[in-house]
Amino acid sequence: MSQLSQPDLALYRAVDEVLHYLWDPIGVASVPEARDEYHGYLPHVFGMLKNGSAEDELAEYLGGVATNRMGLSARPDHDRAIARHLLNWKAALSDQQGQ
Template identity: 35%
Template sequence: MNKIDIHALRQIGWDRWDPIGIRQLGNSAWRSGAADEYDSYLLHAANMILHGAALDTVAAYLDGIISSDLALGPVEDAVHRASLHTAEAISAYVQANRASS
């Protein structure tokens, strides 16, 4: 597998997950100030997938980040769906990256 491209993971995170809503600021200035906000979480999720974790497990990890680490309270259905879509997108990225190596 090629090295994980953090920029690809960031795009997935910002497009599908963004639990604290930084993207909603309405301009691109957030990209320079907060681009790395979710890096450690997304890298961990990618590594979970690389090591065979199920998508539900990865989504539960992301939900845990939201409720515990970010202290945003209980995860609602729409938020869980965003976590699951994020896990699916990361999995697709990992699989595509494996195929190209």
């Protein structure tokens, strides 16, 4: 993470917050000891955003993680909302940085 530029670091941190507090498929957002629960997915989601992935691609990845890796029920509307939120963060941070 120390090799990231300031704009990329801001996006990385935003992705971390969104995954933990909003996506939170297993419901651990209020558990301080579980703050790193979704860190394993963070680099991939960040990379998808940096590479210009669309909302559908992001939602599909998040849904696949929750259903295929965690064994949870599909929540496509939630996954799409989270993907949209991630893209909004990316756009807002880009606007702030004049990119």
